[in-house]
Amino acid sequence: MDIDSKTYIGLPVVCLTTFILFRIFFDKLSVYPGPWTARVTKGYRFYYDVVQSGGLLDELHRLHKKFGLVVRIGPNELHFSDPKAFFDIYSHSNLTKEPTLYNSFPFHEASISYIDPVDASTRRDLLNPMFSRSSILKLQPVIQGKIDKLISRISTSHDEGNCKPIDMHMAYRSATMDIITSYCFADTFDALDAPGFRHPILVGLQTGVTSSWILKYMPWMLHAIENAPDWMVDCLPREHQFFRDLRQFSSSQIDGYALDPTLLDRADQPTIFHQLMVPNIKAQGHVPSRRSLMGETMALLAAGHDTVGGVCTVGTFHILKNPAVHTQLVEELREVWPDVDSPMGYQRLEKLTYLTAVVKESLRLAHGIVSNLPRVTGVDMQIGDHYVPKNTVVSMSVIFMHLNPDIFPEPERFDPDRWLRASSERLSDMNNNLWPFSRGSRMCLGITLAWCELYLIFAHIFRRTNMELSNASEHDYTTFRDFFVPVWDGNRLHVVVKGVEGSVE
Numbered sequence: 001m002d003i004d005s006k007t008y009i010g011l012p013v014v015c016l017t018t019f020i021l022f023r024i025f026f027d028k029l030s031v032y033p034g035p036w037t038a039r040v041t042k043g044y045r046f047y048y049d050v051v052q053s054g055g056l057l058d059e060l061h062r063l064h065k066k067f068g069l070v071v072r073i074g075p076n077e078l079h080f081s082d083p084k085a086f087f088d089i090y091s092h093s094n095l096t097k098e099p100t101l102y103n104s105f106p107f108h109e110a111s112i113s114y115i116d117p118v119d120a121s122t123r124r125d126l127l128n129p130m131f132s133r134s135s136i137l138k139l140q141p142v143i144q145g146k147i148d149k150l151i152s153r154i155s156t157s158h159d160e161g162n163c164k165p166i167d168m169h170m171a172y173r174s175a176t177m178d179i180i181t182s183y184c185f186a187d188t189f190d191a192l193d194a195p196g197f198r199h200p201i202l203v204g205l206q207t208g209v210t211s212s213w214i215l216k217y218m219p220w221m222l223h224a225i226e227n228a229p230d231w232m233v234d235c236l237p238r239e240h241q242f243f244r245d246l247r248q249f250s251s252s253q254i255d256g257y258a259l260d261p262t263l264l265d266r267a268d269q270p271t272i273f274h275q276l277m278v279p280n281i282k283a284q285g286h287v288p289s290r291r292s293l294m295g296e297t298m299a300l301l302a303a304g305h306d307t308v309g310g311v312c313t314v315g316t317f318h319i320l321k322n323p324a325v326h327t328q329l330v331e332e333l334r335e336v337w338p339d340v341d342s343p344m345g346y347q348r349l350e351k352l353t354y355l356t357a358v359v360k361e362s363l364r365l366a367h368g369i370v371s372n373l374p375r376v377t378g379v380d381m382q383i384g385d386h387y388v389p390k391n392t393v394v395s396m397s398v399i400f401m402h403l404n405p406d407i408f409p410e411p412e413r414f415d416p417d418r419w420l421r422a423s424s425e426r427l428s429d430m431n432n433n434l435w436p437f438s439r440g441s442r443m444c445l446g447i448t449l450a451w452c453e454l455y456l457i458f459a460h461i462f463r464r465t466n467m468e469l470s471n472a473s474e475h476d477y478t479t480f481r482d483f484f485v486p487v488w489d490g491n492r493l494h495v496v497v498k499g500v501e502g503s504v505e
């Protein structure tokens, strides 16, 4: 071998070795423990996200057990499992969203994906009035209408006498999708009318979520999917056409409003798009661009349906699995609401102590969004007990709060009573560690809508229907994979409806 070919092979090897050693021993995060592969390459995360199919959280559990409260999970990324760190990461204004994740969503120029805090707060200021308590109280008839329709659909399975198991996983998501589309446009694609609650868009969204991580690593794919010609999408199986279908529904709504702005005034109720499309003083008289309106629609529909639907699904499973919980919940509801045909609204329901404990416990075990939501430090700062340099990606999945045995003893147990029998000190500890909606300036915009939907859905379902689990196993809703939202292992929630009380339309 002559000198040139030795150099040709040797130089890259020396550079690579130096780079690896630098990353492991000398760079700004070298003091933090973690697997050496994670210190060197983002491939470590790719492996758990994509190859292990949403397996990162299991790995994080293992790492924290081995290394303690902070671990290095990427060349420039730390993950914490310390409640103090959660407050620091998600409450401080000098951390911003990490773009790689948020740019991989089809939510262009939308509330959830804005990185620049000024853009985010401008959009929030514009949307906030639609998510205030008084707006949500006015929205109740719309929410109630969709719940009535859900119960009516459920009751037909009972009337037909065949007691066919109902897929509540899809039924709840159909109701929550119809609620949020109605609030956006005063129109829906009628997910609740689909046979078996299997509207192709919803089925597609459920299937699509498990391949979504790839977009984070190959962002060009999002562009390709968004711009795929119709003839190509038409060749795909029906459930893989959902993305095009959802975009078509959204763009026809937006274009309809743009062509005929009087449509906005003709809706029976205020709509989010009325708020967005009428030049608004809060947005300095600007109307968001069409791209931004599309992005916002996709964000609101996605964020508004699967989260609430997921909490209802997980809560219903646990309630039906625990006869004592089920009985106590129904007794409380019967006591305050003896005549089931009389109206029952959010403001009365939120005062019920057992129902409140059931909703909180459902939020705790369903989590909402399980991923470690990444933020970038804008300055050198203290996170938990650790010094973290500027421009580091930091995160903490909320599951490390919700499943922390020091805060919630026997954390895997669905136990609404923990919220009722706790000492005031423990209660405030639990409340201070329940953050399904995250916190700080980027916390959930739809939190008030979500609480309202959860109270109304749980109360109406459990007061007006008598249902039992069908084909459930001990292991359902115990383990999940992380696809931003949890995708649960085991059987999906199916119920058999034994009876419906009161009149249904």
Ligand code: HEM
Pocket (backbone or CB within 6 Å): 111, 112, 113, 120, 124, 180, 299, 300, 301, 303, 304, 305, 307, 308, 311, 367, 368, 369, 373, 436, 437, 438, 441, 442, 443, 444, 445, 446, 447, 449, 450
């Ligand atoms: C139980 C139900 C819900 C849960 C657990 C939940 C949870 C969350 C969480 C954890 C975030 C922070 C995400 C991040 O930092 O990237 C978030 C953001 C957001 N959520 Fe929700 N959410 C729920 C329901 C809703 C509903 C009904 C809407 C209404 C459309 C909604 C709209 C949003 C929006 C627009 C954001 C982005 C806020 C921002 O980045 O400034 N969510 N949600």
